Amino acid sequence: MLAPTSPTPPSIAESVSAILSPNTPWAAEKRAEGHPVLHVGRPNIANPGRFLELAREILERRWLTNNGPLVQQFEERIADYLGIKHCICVCNATIGLEIAIRAAGFAGEVIIPSYTFVASAHALHWQGITPVFCDIDPRTHNLDPRQLAHHITPRTSGILATHLWGRPCDIETLSEIAQERGLKLIFDAAHAFGCSHGGRMVGGFGHAEVFSFHATKFLNSCEGGAITTNDDELARRIRLMTNFGFSGYDNVIDVGINGKMTEICAAMGLSNLERISDLIETNRRNYDLYQRLLSGLPGLRLIAYDEREENNFQYIVLEVDPARARVTRDELVALLHGQGILARKYFWPGSHQMEPYRSLYPKARLLLANTESLAGRILVLPTGIETTADDICRICHLLQTTLATRTGDVEATGIRSIPESLGSATAKPDWRADPRWLEAPPRQTARLNPSNAGQPELR
Numbered sequence: 001m002l003a004p005t006s007p008t009p010p011s012i013a014e015s016v017s018a019i020l021s022p023n024t025p026w027a028a029e030k031r032a033e034g035h036p037v038l039h040v041g042r043p044n045i046a047n048p049g050r051f052l053e054l055a056r057e058i059l060e061r062r063w064l065t066n067n068g069p070l071v072q073q074f075e076e077r078i079a080d081y082l083g084i085k086h087c088i089c090v091c092n093a094t095i096g097l098e099i100a101i102r103a104a105g106f107a108g109e110v111i112i113p114s115y116t117f118v119a120s121a122h123a124l125h126w127q128g129i130t131p132v133f134c135d136i137d138p139r140t141h142n143l144d145p146r147q148l149a150h151h152i153t154p155r156t157s158g159i160l161a162t163h164l165w166g167r168p169c170d171i172e173t174l175s176e177i178a179q180e181r182g183l184k185l186i187f188d189a190a191h192a193f194g195c196s197h198g199g200r201m202v203g204g205f206g207h208a209e210v211f212s213f214h215a216t217k218f219l220n221s222c223e224g225g226a227i228t229t230n231d232d233e234l235a236r237r238i239r240l241m242t243n244f245g246f247s248g249y250d251n252v253i254d255v256g257i258n259g260k261m262t263e264i265c266a267a268m269g270l271s272n273l274e275r276i277s278d279l280i281e282t283n284r285r286n287y288d289l290y291q292r293l294l295s296g297l298p299g300l301r302l303i304a305y306d307e308r309e310e311n312n313f314q315y316i317v318l319e320v321d322p323a324r325a326r327v328t329r330d331e332l333v334a335l336l337h338g339q340g341i342l343a344r345k346y347f348w349p350g351s352h353q354m355e356p357y358r359s360l361y362p363k364a365r366l367l368l369a370n371t372e373s374l375a376g377r378i379l380v381l382p383t384g385i386e387t388t389a390d391d392i393c394r395i396c397h398l399l400q401t402t403l404a405t406r407t408g409d410v411e412a413t414g415i416r417s418i419p420e421s422l423g424s425a426t427a428k429p430d431w432r433a434d435p436r437w438l439e440a441p442p443r444q445t446a447r448l449n450p451s452n453a454g455q456p457e458l459r
Helices: 012-019 025-034 048-061 069-082 093-104 118-125 145-150 169-183 232-242 262-273 276-294 330-339 368-373 389-407 422-426
Strands: 086-090 109-113 128-136 155-163 184-188 207-214 223-230 299-303 315-320 377-379
Touching: 025 315, 048 069, 048 262, 069 223, 069 262, 086 232, 086 377, 093 118, 093 155, 093 207, 093 223, 093 232, 109 118, 118 155, 118 368, 128 145, 128 389, 145 169, 155 169, 169 184, 223 232, 223 422, 276 315, 276 330, 276 389, 315 389, 330 389
Parallel strands: 109 128, 109 155, 155 184, 184 207
Antiparallel strands: 086 223, 207 223, 299 315, 315 377
């Protein structure tokens, strides 16, 4: 009797075709009512053929976690891309913040912006540290250094500042204040991978920086994050804490947690990192089209990115002025959601208005006027490799028509037809048909403009 034979595993090309089949649930969603359902932060899978190739290697090695070869390679590639000494990959950015906070010696009180994702406050509160909410600069949406002095007390141990939308904080002023007052400085860089400040890539500022590679980020590892630093001793402590405090077999020398990234997450991260230039190029093209179609609309302002620096253009952020637009941000959100465009109200209503902070610090809002104003006016729109030029034109036409109806002035709102010449210059590339999906391309490197290196721009 013949032994049963194992089925022949599908080729990478066959696997890619199955994943991208028109019968998949997400394809059915896209067919609904003739238009795609558009998400903010829909995952970019820029290189599925390479990902499946790496996944197959993982299965063959049976090394799934515990500092596997792909995690090590991912860390090396990130450090090389950012030009920093140490990169420690972690299972997610929230755990990364918690580890960095503990390794840096934060205690007592730490100053943070309220206008950021609530995980920043949670990472402190979870460890018995008091988050002290500081207001933002309404021009940059980042922590306002001019407000810090009001919040520094004898219990203050550090500053945790966010590079919101990938636009770096006023790093120099924050660094000066931290040094003068003997405070630790960590940056939440969840939005800022691939961005630069003063000609240097974000990743080497402060005592440490923490990146997110969550599925919603333009460069994702399914789930994951990374802590970066140029401090050798801090990097040593972070590595210990990420692996339960182990130093070799059966030798625990410090408190720790399980913060390790898995091999499959590293595979997704590596495959996307190999296409980072394509991802940024797509985001930039989308941003330029939004800018072109929304320019001149009363009461809508698309935030700008510093053209002298590297940017990932990950977020399409609109500030809504209801007095000029004659429509509120929340009304626009309802309109867009009704058309299957799932715009977001980041980061409403501010961390200080969420529990447990709303109950613990009920008067915090009295010092957060800019935060409360901005949180009620920000609208974030879809982008990424799944967002086409047609999608963007549809979104902008809805916004244009709404403003024209509310203001009663079609010309003033800039209603215009969608240019026939849009074509290939702005359309999304056909990623599914692109043979590069099945290749392993050369590693990408950061692109910096040497003309502004070493000349930081204070924001």
